[in-house]
Amino acid sequence: MTSKPATHQPSVLVVDDEAPLVRLIAEYLRRDGLHVETTDNGPDAVEMVPAIQPAVVILDLGLPGMDGVEACRQIRTFSDCYVIMLTARADEVDRLIGLSVGADDYVTKPFSPRELERV
Template identity: 70%
Template sequence: MLVVDDEAPLARLVSAYLERDGFAVESVADGLMAVELVRRWNPAVVVLDLGLPGMDGIEVCRAVRAFSDCYIVMLTARVQEPDRLKGLLVGADDYVIKPFSPKELVARVRVMLRRPRQADEPVIEVGALRVDVAGREVHVDGAPVDLTRIEFDVLAALATRAQVVFTRRELIEEVWGPDWVGDDHLVDVHIGHVRRKLGDDAADPVFIKTVRGVGYRMGAGR
């Protein structure tokens, strides 16, 4: 997650709320630096202020869209419709008008990330882990891993959006469906099974990380 805003107090506030929700966050105040960081880091989401000095948010958005399909949320103090439309036309996915609630921004980001891009690669590699979503095959260090249907769906949900932290309820809705009724801790049982089959150390897992107080996300692998 990348926050781009030259108002340091606001950047810190937004970053703190995102981090509290389990996201890894970087923050910069310069448009050129933001473009370079997106190129090197490839964040899932860029929270981008429209009114940056020098290279403004519109220019940053246009530059990023030339090489990245990351989600872009514009922050703008401009309430006129043409200003908002300009951001959407150059590739922003959403916009939030200042002043805004950081909780609302985080909620919008989470909803956005639950709808992955259609262009997402069907084969995902996380270190030694390889997940073929289309072929429903999993390998670790080249060796096949035998997962049940539910176990594969849980792993695929996490791997497809590797920078996203899923709550138990979000995984339930993703894998079992929104109408499923039962104990959300069923997710913990299946996560445990997947970790064991992947050879993940229960005390210090590298493939599926626990984000305390939030849920689960993919790790960096090994």
């Protein structure tokens, strides 16, 4: 776990178990001047949010340890950061579930990193 950065850069927490995708997203966001933290599982994400106080959490639905729906539900009990669900699940019911537990936006894979930057 890391602490909030000393700089005034906005922080983003990227939560996905696909390491190449995490590296790609992190690289794009860092180029935009953002501080990026990453994890590959739900329990660590829930623990990291109060520590780093991210402005945005990019959260996959299919995570080990705790799925993204439950992670989002728990994060919403103590944080109002912007949550973007990033997932391969494109069905309307999955989108509605993600939004109903507190996600602010829902982006389906595959996607363009530029698309994610604009959300």
